[in-house]
Amino acid sequence: MSTIDDSYDIRRFTPSGTEVNAETRGWLQAETQGFHSKRYTEASLVRVSEALLTDGQTLTGAYPVSRREPSLPAEYPVATFSSFAKSLNVGGGHLVPAHLISAVTVRPTHRRRGLLRRMMTENLAIAAADGFAIAALTASEATIYRRFGFGPAAWTRSVSLATDARFRLLTEPSGTCEQIEALELTDIGPRVFARFHETQTGSVDRHVGIWHAITGLVDSDGNEDRSVRAALHYDTSGTVDGYVSYRVAGDPLAVDVIDLVAADDNAALGLWQYLASIDLTEKVTWNQARLDEPLAWALENPRLLTVTAEQDWLWLRILNPIAALEARPYSSPGKIVMQITDPLGHASGTFRLTVTDAGAHVTRDDAATADVTLDAWVLGSIYLGGADPLTLGAAGQIIEHVAGALRTLRRLLSADQPVYGITPF
Numbered sequence: 001m002s003t004i005d006d007s008y009d010i011r012r013f014t015p016s017g018t019e020v021n022a023e024t025r026g027w028l029q030a031e032t033q034g035f036h037s038k039r040y041t042e043a044s045l046v047r048v049s050e051a052l053l054t055d056g057q058t059l060t061g062a063y064p065v066s067r068r069e070p071s072l073p074a075e076y077p078v079a080t081f082s083s084f085a086k087s088l089n090v091g092g093g094h095l096v097p098a099h100l101i102s103a104v105t106v107r108p109t110h111r112r113r114g115l116l117r118r119m120m121t122e123n124l125a126i127a128a129a130d131g132f133a134i135a136a137l138t139a140s141e142a143t144i145y146r147r148f149g150f151g152p153a154a155w156t157r158s159v160s161l162a163t164d165a166r167f168r169l170l171t172e173p174s175g176t177c178e179q180i181e182a183l184e185l186t187d188i189g190p191r192v193f194a195r196f197h198e199t200q201t202g203s204v205d206r207h208v209g210i211w212h213a214i215t216g217l218v219d220s221d222g223n224e225d226r227s228v229r230a231a232l233h234y235d236t237s238g239t240v241d242g243y244v245s246y247r248v249a250g251d252p253l254a255v256d257v258i259d260l261v262a263a264d265d266n267a268a269l270g271l272w273q274y275l276a277s278i279d280l281t282e283k284v285t286w287n288q289a290r291l292d293e294p295l296a297w298a299l300e301n302p303r304l305l306t307v308t309a310e311q312d313w314l315w316l317r318i319l320n321p322i323a324a325l326e327a328r329p330y331s332s333p334g335k336i337v338m339q340i341t342d343p344l345g346h347a348s349g350t351f352r353l354t355v356t357d358a359g360a361h362v363t364r365d366d367a368a369t370a371d372v373t374l375d376a377w378v379l380g381s382i383y384l385g386g387a388d389p390l391t392l393g394a395a396g397q398i399i400e401h402v403a404g405a406l407r408t409l410r411r412l413l414s415a416d417q418p419v420y421g422i423t424p425f
C-alpha cells in the first residue's frame with residue numbers, strides 16, 4: 001500500500017523573484033486556490049514573488065508522484081507551506097528571532113491524508129535544528145495547531161466607534177494629522193512600525209507583502225486598490241509618530257481602518273480623533289484593536305466604542321524552553337519547576353526556572369519534582385504573559401502539584417504590559 005511518504009514528493013525552494021519561474025508561479029497560484037482568493041495577475045505574481053524573496057521565505061510544496069490528465073498543471077503543488085524568520089518582541093524590548101509559518105493549504109482532493117502533519121513536523125524539526133527557540137503562526141481555525149504544540153498567545157478585538165456629534169475625547173491629544181497618498185506609506189509606514197515593534201510586547205516584525213495591502217498597491221485579489229486613503233500623525237516637534245490607512249465605503253458611509261500604527265499612546269488617540277472627524281461618516285470600524293484599547297477610557301462617552309468580536313491572533317510554539325524562557329524579562333525573582341509534555345518532543349522535559357536580580361536561568365533536570373505539569377501548547381500560550389496560568393489551571397490545562405505554584409507561575413510570567421501585535425502573516 002502506498003504511504004504519504006512515497007505518494008508525494010515534498011520540495012522546499014526559494015521563490016524566484018522578478019523572473020517568476022514555473023515552480024514559484026505554480027506554488028503561488030495553488031495558494032490562492034487554497035485560500036479561495038482570485039488567481040494572481042501577471043503583475044501581481046511578480047510583486048508577490050519579489051516580496052517573498054526579500055523576506056527570505058522558504059516555500060514548501062507537495063507534488064503527487066502520479067497524477068491524472070487533465071488535472072491542474074504538474075507545477076501546482078497539492079499542498080503549500082511557507083516559513084521565514086522575523087523577530088518577536090518578548091517583553092522589555094527584547095527582540096528574539098521567531099520561525100514564522102504561513103500559507104498552509106492542502107487541496108480538497110488530498111486532504112486528511114497527513115500532508116499537513118508531514119510538512120509541519122518536518123518544518124519544525126528543521127527550525128529547531130537551525131536554532132529557533134520559538135515558532136509562530138496565525139490560524140484560520142482554532143482546532144488545528146495545538147496538536148503541533150502551538151497555543152494562542154495574543155488576541156485582538158474588532159471594534160466599532162460611533163463618530164456622530166456625541167464623539168468627544170476627555171483630553172485633547174497633542175500634535176496634528178495630515179492626509180497623504182497611501183502609497184507614501186511604503187517608506188514611512190515601516191519606520192513608524194519599527195518604533196512600535198521595539199516597544200510592544202508580543203509584536204511580530206512585518207513581512208514586505210503586508211505593505212501591499214496597507215498602501216493599496218495590491219489587494220487580496222492581486223489588483224490595485226484605489227479606495228485606500230491614509231493620514232499621518234505628527235508630534236509637536238513635527239516628527240511623524242503614527243499613521244492610519246483606511247477605506248470609506250458602505251451605505252451609510254463608514255470608515256474601515258486597514259492599519260493603524262502609533263509609536264506612542266498620544267499619536268494613537270490623535271489618529272482616532274482624525275478618523276472621527278471625517279465628514280459624511282458616523283462610524284469607524286477596525287478589526288485589529290487592542291484588548292486594552294485606551295480609547296475606551298479617553299472617550300467622554302465610553303459607550304460609543306463597541307466590541308463586536310474578539311479573535312486569537314498569534315499562536316506560539318516553544319521549540320527550546322531553555323532559550324525561550326531565558327530570552328524574556330521577569331519583573332520579580334522566584335523559581336518554579338515545570339514538567340512539559342510535548343508529542344513532538346522539542347520541549348519535553350522538566351525545567352527549573354530561577355529568576356534572580358541577575359536575570360533568568362533555566363536548567364533541564366528530568367529527575368526533579370515538578371511544581372506544575374503542562375503541555376507544550378500551554379507553554380506557548382502563557383510564555384509572553386498574554387494568557388493567565390491561573391485561568392489555564394482552572395481549565396484543567398496546567399496541573400498544580402504544589403499549592404501556590406500556579407500563582408508563582410503567574411507572577412513570574414506576567415507581562416510588562418498588555419500583550420498585543422498588529423502583524424497579519
Ligand SMILES: CC(=O)SCCNC(=O)CCNC(=O)[C@H](O)C(C)(C)COP(=O)(O)OP(=O)(O)OC[C@H]1O[C@@H](n2cnc3c(N)ncnc32)[C@H](O)[C@@H]1OP(=O)(O)O
Nearest residue numbers: 102103104105106111112113114115116117137139140143
Ligand atoms: C498557518 C496557516 O497558514 S493557517 C491556514 C490553514 N489552512 C486553511 O485553513 C486552508 C483550508 N484547509 C486546508 O487546506 C487543510 O484542510 C488543512 C491545511 C487545514 C489540513 O490539511 P490536511 O493535510 O488535511 O491535514 P492532515 O491530514 O495532515 O491532518 C493532521 C491532523 O490535523 C487534523 N486536522 C486537519 N485539518 C483540521 C481542521 N480543519 N480542524 C481540525 N483538525 C484538523 C487532522 O484530523 C489530523 O489529526 P491527527 O493527525 O491528530 O489525527
